[in-house]
Amino acid sequence: MLQTNLKHVESEAQYSEILQNNENVIICCGRMGPMCVPVYDAMEDLEKEYTNVKFYDMEFDIPDAHVIRNLPECRGFMGLPFTVYYKNGKVVTATTSIQNYEQIKEILEREF
Amino acid sequence: MESNQYDVIVIGAGPAGLTAGIYSSRAKIKTLIIDTGTIGGQMILTFEIANYPGVESTTGYQLAKTMKNQAKSFGCDILSNVRLTDVEFDGKIKSVTINEKDKYTAKAIIWATGGRSRMLNVPGEKKFKGRGISYCATCDGDFFQDKEIVVIGGGNSALEEAVALTKYASKVTIIHEFDHFQAFEHAVLEAKKNPKISFIMESHVQEFTGNTSLEKVRIKNLKTSKITEMSIDGAFIFVGYEANNDFLKDKEIKLNDWNEVVVNSNYQTSVEGVFAAGDALAKRYRQITTAVADGTIAALNAIEYINRK
Ligand SMILES: Cc1cc2nc3c(=O)[nH]c(=O)nc-3n(C[C@H](O)[C@H](O)[C@H](O)COP(=O)(O)OP(=O)(O)OC[C@H]3O[C@@H](n4cnc5c(N)ncnc54)[C@H](O)[C@@H]3O)c2cc1C
Numbered sequence: 001m002l003q004t005n006l007k008h009v010e011s012e013a014q015y016s017e018i019l020q021n022n023e024n025v026i027i028c029c030g031r032m033g034p035m036c037v038p039v040y041d042a043m044e045d046l047e048k049e050y051t052n053v054k055f056y057d058m059e060f061d062i063p064d065a066h067v068i069r070n071l072p073e074c075r076g077f078m079g080l081p082f083t084v085y086y087k088n089g090k091v092v093t094a095t096t097s098i099q100n101y102e103q104i105k106e107i108l109e110r111e112f
Numbered sequence: 113m114e115s116n117q118y119d120v121i122v123i124g125a126g127p128a129g130l131t132a133g134i135y136s137s138r139a140k141i142k143t144l145i146i147d148t149g150t151i152g153g154q155m156i157l158t159f160e161i162a163n164y165p166g167v168e169s170t171t172g173y174q175l176a177k178t179m180k181n182q183a184k185s186f187g188c189d190i191l192s193n194v195r196l197t198d199v200e201f202d203g204k205i206k207s208v209t210i211n212e213k214d215k216y217t218a219k220a221i222i223w224a225t226g227g228r229s230r231m232l233n234v235p236g237e238k239k240f241k242g243r244g245i246s247y248c249a250t251c252d253g254d255f256f257q258d259k260e261i262v263v264i265g266g267g268n269s270a271l272e273e274a275v276a277l278t279k280y281a282s283k284v285t286i287i288h289e290f291d292h293f294q295a296f297e298h299a300v301l302e303a304k305k306n307p308k309i310s311f312i313m314e315s316h317v318q319e320f321t322g323n324t325s326l327e328k329v330r331i332k333n334l335k336t337s338k339i340t341e342m343s344i345d346g347a348f349i350f351v352g353y354e355a356n357n358d359f360l361k362d363k364e365i366k367l368n369d370w371n372e373v374v375v376n377s378n379y380q381t382s383v384e385g386v387f388a389a390g391d392a393l394a395k396r397y398r399q400i401t402t403a404v405a406d407g408t409i410a411a412l413n414a415i416e417y418i419n420r421k
Contacts, residue, residue, distance in 0.1 A: 033251045034157040037173055038150040045193045076325040078255040078346065079242030097242030097252075100149060101193035 002032060002057050004040040006047070009058040015067050019089040024053040024112040026104075029060050029068040030081025035098040039081055042101040046108065053112055085111050118144045118189075119418050120411075121208050121218040123199075124356075125190060126153020127400045128390025129224035130179040131407030132414070136222075137188035139415050144216060145183065145190045146208065152176025153226045154391070155400060159250045164400050175400070201386045202364060204421070219421060220385045220414040223365070223373060224407060225356040227391040227398065232264065232349055236320030244326025244346045249273040252346075253280045259345035262287050262329055264317055270350040271299040277348065278308040285342070287312045287331060320347065355392045368394045379410040380417075387414050 001008055009015050009027055018025060028043060030036030040057055047055040058065055060080060068074065071091060074082050079097030085107060086092065092111045095103075120136050122129045125147035137143040150156050158172030167175065183190065191210065198209035199221075207217045229247050231237060237245060246252040253276065261281045263274040266288035272295075274284050286303065291314050293300045303309050312331060318339070319330040329347060332339050355372045366374045366382035372394035379387045389406035391398045 031251075032171070032173060034159065034172070034248055035251045037152075037156050041150040042193050076243050078244055078325065079246055079252050095242070097246070102195070 002030075002040070002059055004057055005044050006040060006055055006057045009056045010062070010064070012064040012067050015058075015064070018054065018056065019086055022054045023088055024050075025056065025086040026053060026083065026108070027056045027058055027068065027086070028081050028083045029058040029065055031060050033080060035079065036081040039083060039099055039104070042099070042104050045101065046104060050108055050112070053108060087111060116214070116216045118142045118216060118218040120144075120220045120222060120414050121146065121206070121216055122222040122224055123147075123196065123208065124153065124224035124226055124390070124392070125151040125180070125192060126224060126226040126390060126403060127155060127175075127179060128226065128392075128403035128407035128410075129153070129222065130176075130183050131404045132222045132224060132389060132411040133183040133188040133190070134179070134186060135408055135411035136415055137183060137186035139411075141415055141418060143188045144218070145188060146194055146196065146210060146216075147190070147192045148194060148196055149192065151180045151190060151192045154228075155179075157248070161400065196359060199359070199363070201383050204385070206385060219418045220387065222407075222410050222414055223360075223381065223386060223388040223392060224390045224403075224410070225359070225392045226403075227353040227355050229350075230352045230354050232317060232351060234317055234319055236322075236326075237349075240320050240322060240326040240347075243324065244322065244344075245320060246346065246348050247350070249276050249348055253277055256281045256346045258282045260343075261285075261346035261348065262317075262342070262344050263348045263350065264288075265350035265352070266290060266293040266295060267350065267352060268295045268299050271295045271303045273348060273350055274309055275299075275302050275306055278306055281346070282308065284309045285312055285344075286310070287315055287317055287329075289316055289334065290314065317347075353391070353398070357392055370394070378413045379406065380413060385414075385417055387411075387417075 073091045073094040077096035084094045119141040122145040155172035155176040162169045194210040197212045200207045260283040373388040387410040389410040390403035
């Protein structure tokens, strides 16, 4: 499990349930690595501001993370973390590698 | 005292800024640390730290967390992920504005904004970041299993990471602008004896191209001006660091030709009451230990300055 203060997605079933029951969702799939930690950190801060969005992380190396790793929107991604934004269960944007607070905020403003 | 009035404001929450915060808040000096990013600075970018005395091998994330908790335990306020939008350093009372609207004042400032990896700044670099271009071998190396990659740079990081990447990649080509390396001899030897590594010297990368992912790199030989294109799966860029002092350009604080802050023996900048510490300084060795030492000295001098006023 990732050592963050975000809620964790731990299985494919939980992933499906989250997407089914929430309009706006962001999931950051990574490790506790240098490019990932700043994204979780920014998400923890943004979570307080964007109460209309559900914020989650997911460990990249668990088998069930294939739900993110194999998304068509993540094809060609070669930098951790993979951060995916969903509206009504559909992917609206996905980013690869480190993003800062402002970049994530800009996507939240635009998409949700 | 009003909530936005502080004795000292530390700008930057890397090891230098956090140490300054630990010392000043422990001395009952009301302290605020602000950071545009994640608390911990470059420590967060470091997987393993094995040379910080008193702590057996740890992760940068852990060390950053411990320093942050220490600073907070002494009453230091910390704001991260904010935008620094204005500073006024002249005069007795200094001010710092974040997110264009929130103004904080203090009697002294400690500037500890550290440094960042230099980018190549060539076409395609931004587009393919995370799509073949990486700045972290430990993070992204395993995406390049049996792939052909280039490593750009000639310092210790470039050569050490090139060797580390041979664990995954089938072929690693180091591209460097000079005919010799700046790295330590042992790092150069290690790279030269690795059968998977080859070298393109005295050459500049001019452009990265591809469709959705990186496919090619265009290289210019600086001696012959000949341009070649090379098909590759990935590129790792390690071309050094630069100080995060862009904000100080055209401000009253003296910088040297490399944009680094110049301080006196008390770690005071050219402006009274404004001290500086860590990688943002003009100095030779940039390590966590040296940043921590700078932060200590800057804080002790700032405390003395405040108490004298
Ligand atoms: C990959 C890597 C591995 C390393 N490994 C080691 C190691 O093993 N051992 C070792 O001793 N050293 C290591 N170092 C070097 C060490 O991390 C740095 O020397 C040290 O972190 C410098 O500390 P600092 O506090 O001066 O700056 P930084 O750590 O750079 O922190 C500066 C902080 O200031 C913030 N900031 C920047 N601009 C602004 C602004 N305008 N307003 C507000 N905040 C701002 C940044 O977001 C950052 O958090 C490594 C560095 C890297 C990149």
